């Protein structure tokens with residue numbers, strides 16, 4: 418007996434793993450893939466990811482479908498019977514559904530040979546440190562380079578049956594931001610003998626607010642958010658070090674460069690003004706998700722004409738997605754798939770409606786057959 422899509426999703430949901438640690442996920446998926454008829458399939462692994470090529474009847478081109486594999490460092494609070502068995506880990510971004518939909522499509526085409534070649538990409542480490550870029554650069558991927566590429570992301574706010582996307586920019590450029598400041602610690606009563614990094618960090622956080630308000634074109638958009646500020650050890654000791662952690666989001670690649678340049682200038686100013694040492698680390702950086710106009714238009718047209726589908730032309734979002742790296746090199750698109758839950762992505766209570774699995778698989782089978 419073959420597992421249902423819901424069985425597959427629940428099995429994956431129980432074993433969430435962080436980026437590049439998707440060992441159990443990879444093993445489980447490989448077992449599923451091996452249980453399919455192998456006549457048209459070729460399977461390769463890359464780190465904790467998997468690539469599956471389905472040989473098409475005509476095979477004039479290769480169409481890729483990408484699913485991300487990793488979970489998040491979140492303790493699940495759904496109380497569901499198939500709750501995460503991994504302490505402090507949860508599929509809170511729907512990647513369990515993304516993989517299940519990919520498997521559903523793969524299973525269909527393993528039985529019914531497609532016209533074109535297909536490539537199923539199970540990509541590790543979307544949430545961090547970023548698997549798309551190194552996968553694209555890998556020998557394994559280069560050998561099976563596709564002509565176009567498709568991916569989806571679940572959208573909690575839309576009902577099942579809803580598909581939303583747009584031409585051009587869908588998701589922003591994003592970058593993490595970590596700034597470390599190092600000065601001279603000392604006794605609280607002798608500030609003249611020390612060099613206080615709590616004061617320096619406070620100035621810097623305030624100055625960073627001017628980057629978006631004073632340096633970015635008001636008709637463009639950007640965000641600089643500082644989420645963490647750490648420094649010091651005790652109330653009567655002057656802090657020797659401080660750390661600021663945040664994120665940058667921009668709608669254009671140009672603004673990302675500009676924002677970073679301004680941040681670097683402000684940090685240099687703090688170094689001079691407070692006689693301290695500063696270092697900046699941008700952590701994981703994600704390129705924008707840019708939908709190829711022609712290909713997304715074809716998908717939009719297909720989706721609008723289907724019974725039981727609500728199509729929404731959405732606006733761009735400030736979220737990040739490393740699928741953007743694939744789209745930088747391979748034309749294609751990403752779309753939002755409604756899953757109807759009251760909780761947002763990365764929420765410990767996220768509980769997508771599983772009806773979406775068969776809906777998405779049917780919708781995409783139909784679409785792929787038109788290519």
Ligand SMILES: [Zn+2]
Nearest residue numbers: 510544762763
């Ligand atoms: Zn996420």
Ligand SMILES: [Zn+2]
Nearest residue numbers: 510511512570
């Ligand atoms: Zn995600």
